[in-house]
Amino acid sequence: MRLEQVAYRLRGSLGDAIPAIPARGSQPARDILITIWRDDLETPYRSTEPSLPLPRDAPSGFSSEMVNGEQWRIYTLREPPKVIQVAQRSSVRHELVQQAAVNTLWPILVLVPLVCAAVMLVVRFSFLQLNRLGSEVQAIDAAHLQALPTRGVPIELLPFIDSINRMIERLARSIETERKFISDAAHELRTPLTALQLQADNLQRDIVPSNQERFQELRRGIARSGGMIAQMLRLARADASLQTDAVTLVDVSDVVVDAVAEVLPIAMKRNIDIGAEEMTSAKVRMVEADLGIALRNLVSNAIRYTPDGGKVDLRTEVRDNMVWIEVVDSGPGIAEDLLPRVFDRFFRANAEIEGSGLGLSIVKAIVAKYGGTASLRNRGDGKSGIVASIGFRLAA
Ligand SMILES: Nc1ncnc2c1ncn2[C@@H]1O[C@H](COP(=O)(O)OP(=O)(O)OP(=O)(O)O)[C@@H](O)[C@H]1O
Ligand SMILES: [Mg+2]
Missing domain, CATH: 3.30.565.10 (Histidine kinase-like ATPase, C-terminal domain)
Structure with a gap:
């Protein structure tokens, strides 16, 4: 593409600026070679390297020709009375293409592993948080109904954690309501039962001997109920959260x-x-x-x-x-x-x-x-x- 651009630039008087007799062999191998022909001249009108004769009859536009045993890429622009030819060794062009490819590739080659490493780090970090949350959830039971921590949790997980925490709160409230009911019921039952026991004690001396055994059975029943209520109260207290x-x-x-x-x-x-x-x-x-x-x-x-x-x-x-x-x-x-x-x-x-x-x-x-x-x-x-x-x- 560069060859074509140079050829078009040379259409005007710029071509005349090329010295008529350049120093022989002065041109570095990587440079482009310019040859300008004129219809009225047999030899090139101007050439940056006269020792390398480009084929004047090469087809217009891009072509590949052998010159002095080397492959050249030539752009030929016919603009009567001039024929402008701009050429470069194919090997140099390949080298340039390779270099361009390397220049665009290396940032990608460096960036891709970096991006992969960054993605892996972020994913691993997020899963670490999830694992930690998982063990926190596993530790939840009726005795340990604390909310999950939200500090250090990825922002995407916060709504999820929030709804779990609201659920834990509701659960804790309903367990507490049930526990309080048992505790209140046991507590309320204790007073009438104590009164019953006192009345039975007072009645003891009025019970005729033939009824004593049945009466003692009744007292044991009252004592059993008292024991059961006392244990229910202890259980409700044991279930309450730690003071x-x-x-x-x-x-x-x-x-x-x-x-x-x-x-x-x-x-x-x-x-x-x-x-x-x-x-x-x-x-x-x-x-x-x-x-x-x-x-x-x-x-x-x-x-x-x-x-x-x-x-x-x-x-x-x-x-x-x-x-x-x-x-x-x-x-x-x-x-x-x-x-x-x-x-x-x-x-x-x-x-x-x-x-x-x-x-x-x-x-x-x-x-x-x-x-x-x-x-x-x-x-x-x-x-x-x-x-x-x-x-x-x-x-x-
Ligand atoms: N040391 C033990 N030897 C034999 N059986 C036992 C022993 N400890 C508990 N058990 C059995 O386990 C059951 C449950 O025990 P638990 O202490 O919960 O209730 P409980 O002793 O029946 O009543 P509470 O302790 O409330 O008065 C008992 O009923 C008993 O059958
Ligand atoms: Mg027991």
Whole structure:
């Protein structure tokens, strides 16, 4: 294309500016060669390199010709009385084309990997955020209904997170409404039941001996209902969200000693040997009453389901940055197929012994509130009995 432009420029007097006798061999190999013929002259009128005779009769326009054993690309412009020929070695032209190609290609070759790397980085970063959100969502349950964090989240995900957070809020409200209803109902039932119990106590001396046994049955029924209502209240409280201002540093061994002391009279009456061995003094960050309630439920189960003359052991241990409290009894244990259900509300594996079936649900709710663990298993040491254990994170 450059050859054609040069040829047209040379139509006027510009061609005359070429020296009539240029210095021989002075032209660099890469330069273009110009030859101007005139009808009245046999030899070129002007030529930048007379030693390289271009074919005067080459076709008008672009053509490729051999000159002195080399391939030349020639543009021939016939403008009587002149024939203007502008030429360049084909090899030089190829080289120029290659250079032009390289010049346009290298920025692309450099940019494409850079853009790919940038895209990969952005995608990986976004997915990292998504993975983090995924584990946050996985941690959500009735005991942990906190909103998902919006800080550092890609702007495209914000509407999605917002609607999840609104859903969590609605869920938390309806769970709280249900919990409050149970708590209020249990609380309201407690007063008339206490009055009933008082009236029964007062009536006792007026009951004729022949009716005493049936009357005692009635009193036991009232006491059972009272126990059930008290457990329902404890469960509603355990389900309530954590009151962080009541959290203190609690020494686990103190709570264990208190729980043992509390059941000691019943244990002695039933000739059950209860003791706390292998005690470690370890601290947890909890509401002390919560730890007490959880432990008392396990100890009360061990005493209640162990026959007279049995043995109940408590031990504490620090392992994996957790404090574990184990209550081991010498009772009948629980059938393996029923074990997975013992933490369900109102589930009872033993119909002969009285209970509300809520004790272990309370333990589970308390443990969940502190991110701890609770488990029940049959003893694996050849003797019958249950190993009930709860674990809480050790206070730093
Ligand atoms: N140490 C244990 N040995 C044998 N069975 C047990 C033991 N602990 C729990 N269980 C069984 O698991 C069931 C559920 O226990 P849970 O403490 O939740 O309720 P409960 O003891 O029946 O009633 P509550 O504790 O509310 O008075 C019990 O009914 C009992 O059958
Ligand atoms: Mg119980």
